[in-house]
Amino acid sequence: MAGSPNNSNEIDNKEENLRECNKEEEAVKEMAPGSSAPIHRSSSRPQLDVSGAAIQGNFEERNPTILLPNQSDDISHLALDIGGSLIKLVYFSRHEEQSLDDKRRRSIKKRFGISNGSRRSYPILGGRLHFVKFETGKLNECLDFISSKQLHLGGLDSPSWRSGTRPEDNAIIIKATGGGAYKFADVFKERLGVSLDKEDEMDCLVAGANFLLKAIRHEAFTHMEGQKEFVQIDHNDLFPYLLVNVGSGVSIIKVDGDGKFQRVSGTNVGGGTYWGLGRLLTKCKSFDELLELSQQGDNSNVDMLVGDIYGGMDYSKIGLSASTIASSFGKTISESKELLDYRPEDISLSLLRMISYNIGQISYLNALRYGLKRIFFGGFFIRGHAYTMDTISFAVHFWSKGQAQAMFLRHEGFLGALGAFMSYEEHGLDVLRAHQLVERFPMGAPYVGGKIHGPPLGDLNEKISWMEKFVQKGTEITAPVPMAPPGTTGVGGFDRPSSRGNTLRSDASAALNIGVLHLVPTLEVFPLLADPKMYEPNTIDLSDHSELEFWFMVLSEHLPDLVDKAVASEGGTDDAKRRGDAFARAFSAHLARLMEEPAAYGKLGLANLLELREECLREFQFVDAYITIKQRENEASLAVLPDLLIELDSMNEEERLLALIEGVLAANIFDWGSRACVDLYHEGTIIEIYRMSRKKMQRPWRVDDFDMFKKRMLGCGDKKPPPHRRALLFVDNSGADVVLGMLPLARELLRRGTEVFLVANSLPALNDVTANELPEIVAEAAKHCDILRKAAEAGGLLVDAMVSVEHGLVDNSASVPLMVVENGCGSPCIDFRQVSSELAAAARGADLIILEGMGRALHTNFNARFRCDALKLAMMKNQRLAEKLFNGNLYDCVCRFEPAGEQQQHNFS
Template identity: 75%
Template sequence: MFKERLGVTLDKEDEMDCLVAGANFLQRAIRDEAFTHLEGNKQFVQIDQSDMFPYLLVNIGSGVSMIKVDADGQFQRVSGTNVGGGTFWGLGRLLTGCKTFDQILELSQQGDNSAIDMLVGDIYGGLDYSKIGLSASTIASSFGRVISETKSLSDYRKEDIALSLLRMISYNIGQIAYLNAIRYKLKRIFFGGFFIRGHAYTMDTMSFAISFWSKGEAQAMFLRHEGFLGALGAFLSYDKHGLANLTAHQFVERFPMGAPYSGGNIHGPLIRDLNEKITWMEKFVQKGGEITAPVPTGYPSTTGLGGFERPLGRARSLRSDSSAALNVGVLHLIPSLEPFPLLADPKTYEPNTIDLGDLDEREYWFNILSEQLPNLVEKAVASEGGTDNAKRRGDAFAQAFRAHLARLREEPAAYGKLGLANLLELREECLREFHFTDAYRAIKQRENEASLAVLPDLFSELDTMDTETRLLTIIEGVLAANIFDWGSRACVELYQSGTIIEIYRMSRNKMQRPWRVDDFDAFRNRWMSGKPHYRALLFVDNSGADIVLGMLPFARELLRRGTEVVLVANTLPAINDVTYMELPTVVAAAATHCSILREAAIAGGVLLNATSLDDRSATTSTAPRLMVVQSGSGSPCLDFRQVSSELAILAEEADLIVLEGMGRSLHTNYDARFTCEALKLAMVKNQRLAEKLFNGAIYDCICRYEVGLKA
């Protein structure tokens, strides 16, 4: 019928093959995919790629299949039960009259199963049976209390029936799963299928069952995208259908699982393996439709296997209806991202410096981002000419981002492990979704022009100094220029009281050592006594004075010593950060005032307009190269677990990393360690962060130098 009416040919894939392939793919490809969920507490589990197998996959659909997974493509169905999700739904419809699966689940959250189930305490006069380790609240017999009563079905609350039924089936599945795990000596048990569906109380019930039967030695585990295992497995069968030789661009066109990375480079090598040469990213902004905050509900006041009682309203769950749709992000195919090769220990690397697991810290940053919204909307609308259409989109963006903040307030782990980098990336994603490609475009252009106007005077001043004095002045200039940050509320207030040059001069005049973190002497000693670095990666931050008066003079000094310099900038716009598409224009303008920059930029391919081929050949033969590369990021922060392939290639021979700016060296990567030398430079523009990290104050300066750790 599909072929006749639509001209579409369907290829059938094996269900179990797809389930297992989907589960393996998610554990490898998606960050913060696996988690435990007990007593309302979601904890993400990092899966060691070298120790993934074996595990038990419990797929709860109409019935239950228990699959022992030994490797990719190697698995066997070792057990199962006909008492599964279909049983719960079928009996639920008969006993409660509910028409949908979700209705029964919602009822269960308001239930008290002690009105239906016979408990150990009912048998032993309200007491525990401590001799054999059973508490009074342990269920002795599901639906057993009904035996001793003369009530009819209509006399029982539907909520209590639904909860009793949910617990009976969940505990039974949990026990069978644990017995199979013991039988095959499996360390991990993953639950999935239509029965789970990300429903918080269902996961709690399964988790407590596993904890009870294993005496706390085993944990139930879940996958955030578990509802899509079969679909993902079928998608991954692309190699069976002659698709393995498609280019990345052709692949995205044929299989648009979410839009490709906007602005990213998706041409290049052929895709041979979806599990290796590409990256999958999650995007949480829904296309079209209204985004609403979730509806919180209380946990039911119930009894269980023992020790699982809680007063009504003590903790909060989330409904399983459409409001939970924000739990799972759309997977986007990004063929050009990979781990940064210079991380000292990629397995333990954590980009976020501040833990947003702390409630006070989380609320502080939620409030900061909420307070910044009006100003950001104003800039975004102005960037689009202030039209009525832009104003409507600005309002829609603000509504969407507020909804996400509300969602994360209710369940901080809804989108994976929460960090400030994730929050800021989510905000930029929301802007892009409502077609604000660069909210600070006009501001960045004005600041670049103002800074370039005074750059020749700065170069002349530096050239009068000896090497040691010049190095200190350059580092002071980097720190002073880093004050220009439209992501900082304090700095926005500064802009209202002075011009960019006035603020830069004021900031530089106040550069008095010692700084809050001051490793300059160690870096100077390395600079003066050691051989020049071969290649330096300079991760730049803001447009305007930050890049022009701060980092370009530093790059120039490195080039003067014969060091290759790679300027690493954002792939996509974020606040007023300079992007890799904008950077060549800035470098070209600066190079008109400096032969060192000009020759290096020509040698590195940044400038392609040398006066003649002979001129270009002459300069590139001796000058060190100045190159510009994209980081792969669209955030004010930097996550080294995913960088562009171009950056990863250039990093192989780098022996110095310079991280500049709060987002890249304080909010993220302050504690990161690398296999080569690293210099972290920033002016602190947030009082709370200064106090938290080093008992400091706003406008403190950080110059942290670290000798590389060998891998």
């Protein structure tokens, strides 16, 4: 099963689920970082919180709260697409935002008047949209699954949740489409007591496609010679488009809008013709086998090529090259061979090309006829089959002379089920925007794509033992990572009739994984982005295979160290060791899968890749692998902070500003994500390293806009520019980085009368400081500094020590406030298209943002433009990136200042 292996076979009964849940809660409590953290006092901090809904992904798979259908936060919808070979389920589980707030969050909410989702006329349900497949032949498994999750009792239109009871005579209605919706209606009635409300197949197909193309940022992709490239489609410019559904036959649908479409054409020569003829002409037992066979074929043994007619010459007058297929199967006419004399491989390839090129041609002609720019292909002939996608793409390219491109959809197999889902009256999906959707993949159980069923993975234990087995049995799957770039198979070429390249790519690689779609209404687009439509977080394009290889290597090398840290963070128990081991295997397998198919989990950027690691850690219940290190470093850094502040205060304003920026850059050397720095750690203490690093701060830096920044801050001559009203400081690592680097800079801004928001991760990622750790750090620092203390009081941060914000914000006119907001992420990078609502609210009044550290200022957002002043500070700790970005070196410093609304040259030295 492509999407969620964890739940497909989960047929636990209610009691088991509940018990499991309790176990889990206990486990979470035991591992809660607060309980053992000296400076982290809030042990009640929930593991699943507001933003957690977005990033704690896979807890749901084990979360049995879904069994309580009458509770408002557990309503689920279910819709089915029952096809000839597969049953597709789409169901929604609602997850109410956790109401357990900490004081910091309450204070922020109060300040900004955020009440979850209230800005909308009716609240969008937060929750998760699941995609699950079953083989139609195994209908019972599907019924068991529905029954165990009680999905059929939760439908919004069902009377059960309205009244709390289920009237005997009033059957629950489940939306369904596909031929089987008729065929199996009685079975559903009998087994589950539900009636299937049959929705028109084409209506569903179109509704599903429209939803996906609008709501999912990179839903569509092109597929040329094995290479997928995701295409971002402006949802305002989506219609009209052509939807070509290649099933047994082919339907060609012109879509003009939501619910507006017309079947304009079709052909009887479709997937059924390929597979039907293929079965008759070869001994293949399955469609997949036939396709696989085609890749060893040479169609020039069967097809009559232009060169065969013209004695090897091109018919150049009309632009036909010698290898163009003049007549599919035409060569078999003039030979006295019989069927058995031909290689089945050659026949399969000829068939594949014959049918695919024909579909491509007819589709293209229809697109031309109706003046449509985009053609999307779907259906079982296409679904997950790299080879058919390649040949169709080639055909469209060929017939259109490069003017048109075939596109495919990631969730293609679920169009019908999604459409059926959309046919419920109140599904709440139509108002969703791309930024409110986060897709999460089950990290605990990677497996080869395209399989219908994963192993039955009920709980963590099963996950671990499966990983152990997976590695034992499946080393051949994960171990030989194909390092040659994909895409050289050349299946698509009229011009390369022998069809094979150097590497033989598995067809299954095209079966993209489908994750769980998390609907998070609280996520917003960062309001200060200059051009949200053009914004691309990732600086480096991982579609360059060598980049992917590089990061694969970096992450692999770093893995043992990470596992050590993770295991140590939980006291090195046997259980932790076992989980650590399983994590390492799971993550390695994910990496291997990504190397084989970079598009497996959708568009892959470095931010996604790094987040994947954190997700994977969380999945194996490592709550915070670097907790001990973070605490130790925070303590060490806080101990020397007073001396540093005294030193800074002895300088004049100008010296101080430079010293502060130097300090940020120097302190940014501490980074457990960087190999180079991890080596450093073994050689000296934090303070030694910091001082050494400071000494090396020779200007000009590699990117040095300091003078420009200084001018904005201090002006020149007598003209003093007004201070910024509000600054957002995106902090990076714990320890020296935040304590000795960013805090003193924040203090300076506060001193100048600028409100400061420290923006930190919602969830741990490496040794990055998190939003719930920051108040403690600030409180500790405030003990030695009046500026920080007053500001923190004003910002409601010193809640325990000072006045409770319960009674209103502290009126302390003596100081502008210092506050902490969470960014909504659990990754070392930040994607500004999806940030927490509190960050978005804070940003609305900000006129300066400072991004600090590699993850947020270089790997992502180096090229991002903002509508306010932006300062990007980082020390380069990656030789390759240094070379790539500015021909630089390890430990080069970046101080990039971009004044609001200006595009200008930076000083690269």
